[in-house]
Amino acid sequence: MRFRKIFVIGLALSLLGIGVPAWSDNDPRSCNDLMSSDTPAYVVCRWMATPEEAADIARFWLDNDGENMRNTVPVDSPTIDCTEEGNSCPEVPDDSTSGDVGDPDPAGENDGGGTPECEGGAKDCYVDPSELSAAAVKTAAETAEGQAVKAATAAGLRVWIDTDLADDWKAGKLAEAVKRVGALALQQGVTGIRFSSQLGYNQTFTSAEEIDRFVTEAAAALRDAVPGRKLALHTVVPVLGCGANEACKTEIGKKYPLLDPERVGAWLSKGLVDQLSLDNGHLATEYAAWKIDAAAAQRNQWIQVRARAWDAYATIGAEDAVFTAPGSSKLTADQALKTITERVATPLQSDAAETVTLWTRWQDAKGAVNRVLGEKLAGNATWEQLARLSEVKPRLATLYNPATPEVDVATDLKKYAEVFGQVYLAAA
Numbered sequence: 001m002r003f004r005k006i007f008v009i010g011l012a013l014s015l016l017g018i019g020v021p022a023w024s025d026n027d028p029r030s031c032n033d034l035m036s037s038d039t040p041a042y043v044v045c046r047w048m049a050t051p052e053e054a055a056d057i058a059r060f061w062l063d064n065d066g067e068n069m070r071n072t073v074p075v076d077s078p079t080i081d082c083t084e085e086g087n088s089c090p091e092v093p094d095d096s097t098s099g100d101v102g103d104p105d106p107a108g109e110n111d112g113g114g115t116p117e118c119e120g121g122a123k124d125c126y127v128d129p130s131e132l133s134a135a136a137v138k139t140a141a142e143t144a145e146g147q148a149v150k151a152a153t154a155a156g157l158r159v160w161i162d163t164d165l166a167d168d169w170k171a172g173k174l175a176e177a178v179k180r181v182g183a184l185a186l187q188q189g190v191t192g193i194r195f196s197s198q199l200g201y202n203q204t205f206t207s208a209e210e211i212d213r214f215v216t217e218a219a220a221a222l223r224d225a226v227p228g229r230k231l232a233l234h235t236v237v238p239v240l241g242c243g244a245n246e247a248c249k250t251e252i253g254k255k256y257p258l259l260d261p262e263r264v265g266a267w268l269s270k271g272l273v274d275q276l277s278l279d280n281g282h283l284a285t286e287y288a289a290w291k292i293d294a295a296a297a298q299r300n301q302w303i304q305v306r307a308r309a310w311d312a313y314a315t316i317g318a319e320d321a322v323f324t325a326p327g328s329s330k331l332t333a334d335q336a337l338k339t340i341t342e343r344v345a346t347p348l349q350s351d352a353a354e355t356v357t358l359w360t361r362w363q364d365a366k367g368a369v370n371r372v373l374g375e376k377l378a379g380n381a382t383w384e385q386l387a388r389l390s391e392v393k394p395r396l397a398t399l400y401n402p403a404t405p406e407v408d409v410a411t412d413l414k415k416y417a418e419v420f421g422q423v424y425l426a427a428a
Helices: 002-016 051-071 129-141 144-154 166-170 174-185 208-225 238-242 246-255 261-269 294-307 333-349 381-386 390-395 409-416
Strands: 158-162 190-194 230-235 275-279 315-320 355-358 361-363 369-371 396-400 422-426
Touching: 129 144, 129 174, 144 158, 144 174, 144 409, 144 422, 158 174, 158 396, 166 174, 166 208, 174 190, 174 208, 190 275, 208 230, 208 261, 238 246, 238 294, 261 275, 275 355, 294 333, 315 333, 333 355, 333 381, 333 390, 355 422, 390 396, 396 409
Parallel strands: 158 190, 158 422, 190 230, 230 275, 275 315, 315 355, 355 396, 396 422
Antiparallel strands: 361 369
16 A cells, blocks of 8 residues: 555656656665766666665565565465356367377368369469568569668668558558558568558548547558567647646647547557657647747656656657758757757656657658758758767667658668668658
């Protein structure tokens, strides 16, 4: 009961935003003093059990020559007496046809009742599904996207396939889209598939129930097609930025009815996806009516994410295009460092986001190209500051479209690998 009270009090303080930060040296469980002086600031140490608590735990089990340890027994499992009145137990089916080990199978036992007949009397009508997969994977490797996977892997980048299956699902073409994307995801070096972006924020779906069906069916199809690969989603949950402001939560909830945090959390708790990226593009403008600036909105968002324990179910990431600008980034070194602190360090130090995805190049509706680097990968102050984040490089990712290279795919990806440890490769 004592531990439960402590947990509830701690959770309440976190929700209010007044708890002691996990990275603070004032935290009674901080063990930062045990780390070397050159340890980066974003690396923190906390006792799961303080040395005093650990000693108490050890004494409990070792006192009196380990009496408590010896007296420990497994928890009794519940049993049902099938002969007792009122209880019913399922009947075990007759297994008399199974035969002994080594005996031939009864006719039709393992082929669904008999060998399927071939249309037109053809002799070889069965093709092993693995052969189809191998052929599809080989074909995918020869496409522009497949070659980009090879180039990214060669550059040392962890690769995700970035696509959007929402339109395919709505058109009833999910199965063929999954085969196409799955063949790419089975390339060597690919970690997983991000199968939708701006989910619920764009105009693709009209109801929350429709979104749930899409996520459930797309995830199931991908799990079957590419077992072992991770699945990811990108979305926005604007209400999280409101914090405790009830008026803000009410109005934002009306504006974005499809982005209920409880529904998003259910995708994670059900194991439908392994990674969720939350876009930060709305932070600067969405909450002005309630005098909540970008820094406060971001703080509110990560407090809410942490309180919901989303990271217990999936990897949570932040996504941001803040460093891009028409042509290239115009930030000075000091401005870039300040932005890095606000949009990269803060999400990571929040103990809620484990990765940060930064856009490096994109084209707007009018055709203007927005970049971090200059044209033809020309360097600038922003890139120099980002390149200094080598300690968190594995946590940094970017997006890349091999159909629109800046120089060429191999050169571009090699350059991006100076800053990033992961890349999302766009695929149709």
